[in-house]
Amino acid sequence: MEKNYFREIPKVDTILADERIQSLIAEYGRNIVTDMITEETDELRSFIAGGKEQAQIEERLHNLIPRIAERTASLFEPNLKRLVNATGTILHTNLGRALINRELAEKLADVVSGYSNLEYNLQEGKRGERYSVFAELLCRLTGAEAAMAVNNNAAAVMLVLNTLAKDGEVIVSRGELVEIGGKFRVPDVCAASGAALVEVGTTNKTHLQDYKDALSPNSKAILKVHTSNYSIIGFTESVGIAELKPLCEDIPLIEDLGSGVLVDLSKFGLRHEPTVQESVQAGADIVCFSGDKLLGGPQAGIIVGKKKYIDRIKKNQLTRALRIDKFTVAALELVLMEYLKGTAAEDKLPVLRMMKESYESVLQRARILKEKLSVFEEQLELGICDCHSQIGGGSLPGELLPSAAVCLKAKQLSTAKLEEKLRKAKTPLIVRTMEDRILLDIRTVQNEEFDLIVDTFGGILQ
Numbered sequence: 111m112e113k114n115y116f117r118e119i120p121k122v123d124t125i126l127a128d129e130r131i132q133s134l135i136a137e138y139g140r141n142i143v144t145d146m147i148t149e150e151t152d153e154l155r156s157f158i159a160g161g162k163e164q165a166q167i168e169e170r171l172h173n174l175i176p177r178i179a180e181r182t183a184s185l186f187e188p189n190l191k192r193l194v195n196a197t198g199t200i201l202h203t204n205l206g207r208a209l210i211n212r213e214l215a216e217k218l219a220d221v222v223s224g225y226s227n228l229e230y231n232l233q234e235g236k237r238g239e240r241y242s243v244f245a246e247l248l249c250r251l252t253g254a255e256a257a258m259a260v261n262n263n264a265a266a267v268m269l270v271l272n273t274l275a276k277d278g279e280v281i282v283s284r285g286e287l288v289e290i291g292g293k294f295r296v297p298d299v300c301a302a303s304g305a306a307l308v309e310v311g312t313t314n315k316t317h318l319q320d321y322k323d324a325l326s327p328n329s330k331a332i333l334k335v336h337t338s339n340y341s342i343i344g345f346t347e348s349v350g351i352a353e354l355k356p357l358c359e360d361i362p363l364i365e366d367l368g369s370g371v372l373v374d375l376s377k378f379g380l381r382h383e384p385t386v387q388e389s390v391q392a393g394a395d396i397v398c399f400s401g402d403k404l405l406g407g408p409q410a411g412i413i414v415g416k417k418k419y420i421d422r423i424k425k426n427q428l429t430r431a432l433r434i435d436k437f438t439v440a441a442l443e444l445v446l447m448e449y450l451k452g453t454a455a456e457d458k459l460p461v462l463r464m465m466k467e468s469y470e471s472v473l474q475r476a477r478i479l480k481e482k483l484s485v486f487e488e489q490l491e492l493g494i495c496d497c498h499s500q501i502g503g504g505s506l507p508g509e510l511l512p513s514a515a516v517c518l519k520a521k522q523l524s525t526a527k528l529e530e531k532l533r534k535a536k537t538p539l540i541v542r543t544m545e546d547r548i549l550l551d552i553r554t555v556q557n558e559e560f561d562l563i564v565d566t567f568g569g570i571l572q
């Protein structure tokens with residue numbers, strides 16, 4: 111006769127009395143451990159009911175307590191964790207975009223773990239404004255009269271249009287009806303903000319006259335959108351801010367710059383991206399851009415421009431709903447200060463540093479990692495190869511930086527399997543695969559992460 115395995119499952123009280131369970135309770139608390147016991151034993155019942163083989167059932171019964179311990183521990187393993195990005199994509203939206211260097215992060219921790227003058231004017235002893243923490247820096251850096259920031263750039267565009275163009279018309283070129291990842295589409299954002307979109311020109315060409323023809327008493331703004339994540343090449347024409355300026359005597363000329371660079375990227379061998387200061391200089395009344403794209407700061411939607419418009423935006427109810435928290439305020443200030451120091455930012459801010467690093471320097475670092483990984487030469491075929499890093503984050507499409515990678519293949523594991531194991535490691539290592547090899551593009555890997563990578567391979571290959 112078959113054994114009744116259901117009866118073999120210990121009662122909850124019996125499990126609770128086990129000393130291994132007692133120590134779990136001491137660490138995590140009785141309620142959650144009891145839940146884990148119930149979940150594990152329920153699962154075991156279904157397992158038995160599923161008619162599994164005797165040996166399998168016995169194995170699970172035998173490991174009941176360790177499995178409960180594992181289940182509990184994994185619940186307390188943070189889901190959001192640090193990982194190593196060896197894809198070579200500098201601004202990876204899936205991997206958290208811009209990183210903040212440790213020195214700035216430590217200053218940040220210091221501010222946010224205590225009370226702060228987030229909205230308190232220490233000079234006058236009265237209520238202050240959170241934007242004032244960083245607004246002056248932004249004005250100095252961009253030449254704008256006023257500045258503020260909200261949750262992200264999508265929110266900034268929505269807020270700007272809602273404040274300045276609601277119940278009116280906003281004129282946009284058909285060549286700039288952008289869709290950014292994650293459902294941000296210019297026509298939909300206009301609609302959601304309460305402004306009616308007036309499209310002008312064609313996909314490839316828009317002339318000044320097109321804008322002129324579209325102007326009407328209902329026009330509330332002209333919006334330029336930077337086509338961050340695609341480029342139209344060939345027979346094209348678009349109208350710049352300076353040319354549009356004369357049409358905007360009474361209505362604001364708004365530019366959504368997307369990435370918002372403050373430095374000339376051509377010095378890193380990249381295409382020149384219009385900078386925020388150029389846009390302000392050319393006559394944009396309002397410029398908005400992301401904090402965590404090429405600026406290399408925290409997630410934010412930064413808005414700079416004419417004081418009269420910024421003041422109106424600040425008064426919008428939506429501003430309160432989209433406001434940034436103290437982490438962002440603190441990080442933004444620290445990052446902007448690096449820019450104020452000039453070229454120092456290029457060495458301090460990880461995003462700029464990664465863009466700036468020469469091929470030779472990446473290659474040299476790749477050799478160091480390869481050397482470290484050579485302890486596994488029995489299990490891995492290791493080499494160095496050339497590759498290209500991308501900017502990513504919907505910025506500078508098609509622009510590639512020559513880079514170097516450690517390329518490898520496991521002798522006993524398929525490349526797909528190795529990729530999966532690296533991805534699922536304790537500190538996940540996200541890689542690129544190419545022609546049945548794994549590429550670790552060293553441009554986006556920091557030297558401090560090399561030993562971690564070695565440990566990760568050690569865990570998989572031993």
Ligand SMILES: *Cc1c(COP(=O)(O)O)cnc(C)c1O
Pocket residue numbers: 262263264265267288290294335336337338339366367368369399400401402410411504
């Ligand atoms: C990225 C981007 C946005 C959205 O910015 P988020 O900070 O990601 O919300 C809006 N407009 C343009 C042109 C962009 O490139």
